[in-house]
Amino acid sequence: MxxxxxxxxxxxxxxxxxxxxxxxxxxxxxxxYRRRQIGTVDQIPDLETARKAACLLVPDLNARMxxxxxxxxxxxxxxxxxEQSELCLTNTWRSYSTKxxxxxxxxxxxxxxxxxxxxxxxRTIEVESWLRSLPIARxxxxxxxxxxxxxxxxxxxxxxxxxxxxxxxxxxxxxxxPPVVLTAGEIRTLLEGLKIRERTLVFIAASxxxxxxxxxxxxxxxxxxxxxxxxxxxxxxxxFVGPCKTESxxxxxxxxxxxxxxxxxxxxxxxxxxxxxxVFASRHSDGEQPYWGQAILRxxxxxxxxxxxxxxxxxxxxxxxxxxxxxRSVGTxxxxxxxxxxxxxxxxxxxxxxxxxxxxxxxxxAAVMSLVFSSQ
Numbered sequence: 001m002x003x004x005x006x007x008x009x010x011x012x013x014x015x016x017x018x019x020x021x022x023x024x025x026x027x028x029x030x031x032x033y034r035r036r037q038i039g040t041v042d043q044i045p046d047l048e049t050a051r052k053a054a055c056l057l058v059p060d061l062n063a064r065m066x067x068x069x070x071x072x073x074x075x076x077x078x079x080x081x082x083e084q085s086e087l088c089l090t091n092t093w094r095s096y097s098t099k100x101x102x103x104x105x106x107x108x109x110x111x112x113x114x115x116x117x118x119x120x121x122x123r124t125i126e127v128e129s130w131l132r133s134l135p136i137a138r139x140x141x142x143x144x145x146x147x148x149x150x151x152x153x154x155x156x157x158x159x160x161x162x163x164x165x166x167x168x169x170x171x172x173x174x175x176x177x178p179p180v181v182l183t184a185g186e187i188r189t190l191l192e193g194l195k196i197r198e199r200t201l202v203f204i205a206a207s208x209x210x211x212x213x214x215x216x217x218x219x220x221x222x223x224x225x226x227x228x229x230x231x232x233x234x235x236x237x238x239x240f241v242g243p244c245k246t247e248s249x250x251x252x253x254x255x256x257x258x259x260x261x262x263x264x265x266x267x268x269x270x271x272x273x274x275x276x277x278x279v280f281a282s283r284h285s286d287g288e289q290p291y292w293g294q295a296i297l298r299x300x301x302x303x304x305x306x307x308x309x310x311x312x313x314x315x316x317x318x319x320x321x322x323x324x325x326x327x328r329s330v331g332t333x334x335x336x337x338x339x340x341x342x343x344x345x346x347x348x349x350x351x352x353x354x355x356x357x358x359x360x361x362x363x364x365x366a367a368v369m370s371l372v373f374s375s376q
Contacts (some may be wrong), residue, residue, distance in 0.1 A: 004057075006038070006050045016041045018050040020057055056084075058083075073160055075122070075151070076115035079106050082154050084268035097213065097237040105147045109134075119152075119161045124168045131171050142173035181322040182206075185262050186310050190301075193308045198300050200266040208253050209323030209341050213237050214244060216290040221275030223263060224257075229354065230255050230343070239289060290346060324349060 011017060023031050036057065044050045045141040051329035083106070084090070088349045094102075113130065114122070127148065131141045145166060152164040158338055182190075187206050191199055205215055213235035230253045234246050244250045255263075267273055272281040281287040305314070311320075316321040320341070327337050338346045 004054060006047065006054050008041070008047070008050075015042050017041070018044055018047075018053075020054045028283045048315055055324045064229065073119050073155075074283065075117050075119065076111060078119065078151055078155055079111055079115070080159070081160075082106075083129065087156065092243070095235070095237075097235070100237065101143075101268055102147055102150075110145050110148060110151070112367065119155060122152075122165050127166060128169045128171070131169070138171070139173045139317065142171045145169050145171040172202040172341065179321045180312055180314055180318050181325045182310075182312060182314060182318060184326060186312065186321070189308050190310060193304055194235060194301070195265055196262075197280070198268060198296065198304065200262045201296065202301070202319070204255070205261050205319035206323060207256055207259050209320045211235070212293045215316070216278075216280055216293050217280040220267065220277055220279055223279070225260050227261060228255055228257065236290060244364065251339070252346070253342070255342075269282055275351045 004020055007019050007021060009017050009019050011212075017040050019035045020159055021033065021035045024032050038044065038050055038053050038057075044053060079274050083103065086093070087102055096227065127145070131145055134141055134144075139374055140251060149169075151165060151168040152161065152166050156162040156164060161168075185273075186203070191206075193201055194202060201215065208230070210230075210232065214232045217234045217236040218230070218232075222233055223229075224231070232244060232253055236239055236242075263279070266279075270279075270281065271283075272287040277287055278290040280290045282289050282291045297316060302314075305312075324337060324341055327340065332340075334346055334350065338349045343349045
């Protein structure tokens with residue numbers, strides 16, 4: 001792997017140019033020096049800018065050289081090429097939050113362990129044993145395994161390598177304990193004890209199952225009060241506005257009249273009421289940015305819940321799990337649940353988000369007992 005160099009070349013009839021230079025080795029071991037024009041001094045005024053432009057060429061250069069000799073390509077080189085081509089801001093194939101998560105797994109787990117390993121040295125059993133030795137949740141191990149698989153698929157797509165050894169790695173994503181859900185009584189208690197801003201946020205989250213990134217990305221123009229619907233058009237993560245997680249996520253969400261009433265009351269108090277304003281615009285940024293969800297959760301919701309006697313440790317996503325579970329407890333059809341939660345597949349709705357609460361299980365058991373012993 002090399003970074004090359006940048007030099008300035010003079011020309012008699014035209015402006016000077018910046019050249020990017022590097023070396024390559026042929027199959028017989030001979031070194032050949034290559035060069036490529038970056039731009040003229042009129043386009044790129046100084047050496048520092050020229051070096052930044054040359055940095056964009058380095059991943060493709062090293063990847064092309066590795067392609068000629070795939071055995072020499074390391075995981076570190078592959079990660080570098082993957083980040084430059086797939087995780088850059090200009091690539092819209094993945095959402096901003098997904099790119100951030102990929103970067104975290106690469107930096108924290110994959111690169112420290114495997115960076116110096118060549119692609120041809122990666123073995124299925126070795127990766128499987130490593131994942132099982134990590135002192136983290138199985139679901140996190142499964143995500144690491146999936147990111148590694150994506151890396152090798154990337155290598156295959158660019159013809160840097162001809163196989164994916166991660167495909168056969170076995171790693172369970174089963175939870176050691178089920179996700180936390182709130183009861184209907186806990187939600188009611190929480191709503192009664194909150195101030196209007198937090199109450200409106202919880203009201204929307206608990207009654208629609210909307211994701212945190214979508215909740216704080218709402219604008220007043222997205223809400224149709226007369227039709228009782230909410231258009232989820234975008235998401236916001238770490239202040240970065242992007243598309244929703246999936247195409248299914250962008251479907252209109254029905255909102256109950258009581259939620260509409262809560263939104264109207266909140267709008268009357270908010271100084272930011274134009275259609276293009278954030279529904280939960282932050283006063284600290286003069287309405288330019290919405291509030292940060294985790295700050296609201298940490299400073300207001302959890303302390304209020306403790307004062308109200310709610311011991312359950314919850315987050316924004318808890319409301320989504322709770323909504324799914326409560327939908328099922330009132331006998332909602334599976335397809336309707338999928339549409340309301342805006343999942344791409346019904347499997348996510350049933351396997352990941354929905355639990356049977358204790359009263360529902362007791363009622364089902366009582367019905368079976370009644371059927372069995374009805375003749376006695």
